[in-house]
Amino acid sequence: MAARAALRRRFWATVPARLRLLRAATVSLAAVLALLLALAGVGLTGTWDAVEGRDAPRTTSAAALDLALNDMDAQAANILLSSGNAGKGRLDTPYEKAVGFYGDSRRDIGHDLRTLAVAAQGDRTDEHTVEALTDDSPHTRS
Numbered sequence: 001m002a003a004r005a006a007l008r009r010r011f012w013a014t015v016p017a018r019l020r021l022l023r024a025a026t027v028s029l030a031a032v033l034a035l036l037l038a039l040a041g042v043g044l045t046g047t048w049d050a051v052e053g054r055d056a057p058r059t060t061s062a063a064a065l066d067l068a069l070n071d072m073d074a075q076a077a078n079i080l081l082s083s084g085n086a087g088k089g090r091l092d093t094p095y096e097k098a099v100g101f102y103g104d105s106r107r108d109i110g111h112d113l114r115t116l117a118v119a120a121q122g123d124r125t126d127e128h129t130v131e132a133l134t135d136d137s138p139h140t141r142s
Helices: 002-012 015-082 092-119 124-134
Strands: none
Touching: 015 092, 092 124
8 A cells, every 4th residue: 555655646746747647648549549540551451452453443334334325325316316307318417426426335335344344253243243234145134
C-alpha cells in the first residue's frame, strides 16, 4: 500500500508530472492509431486490386453493354420508320444512318462481351452467364 501511495504521489502530485503522464498516454494512443491505420491500409490493398482488376471492368462493360443494346433498339425503330414513308419509298439518308449506327452498336456489344468474358475468368457462374449471352443455341437463352 505504501508503494502505491508513493507512485500516486510521484505521478499525480505535481502539474508537470501529470502533464508528462498525459503526454505519454497521448503519444501511445497516437502510435496505436498509426499502427491500426497502417494495418488497415495493407489489408485494403488486396481488396483494391480485386476491384481494379476484376470488378471495375465487369461493371463498366455491363453498363456499356446495356447502353449498346438500348441503342440497337432505337436504331431498329429508326430503320423501320425510315423504310416506310407511308408507302412512297424509303428515306435513304435516315435509313443508311440508322443501319450504320446499328452496325456500330453490334461491334460495341461484341467488344463489351469479350471484356466481360475476360473479367469473368475464374468465376464459374459469371463465365456461364457470358457463355449464355454469346451462345446462339436456343436452350441456353432465358
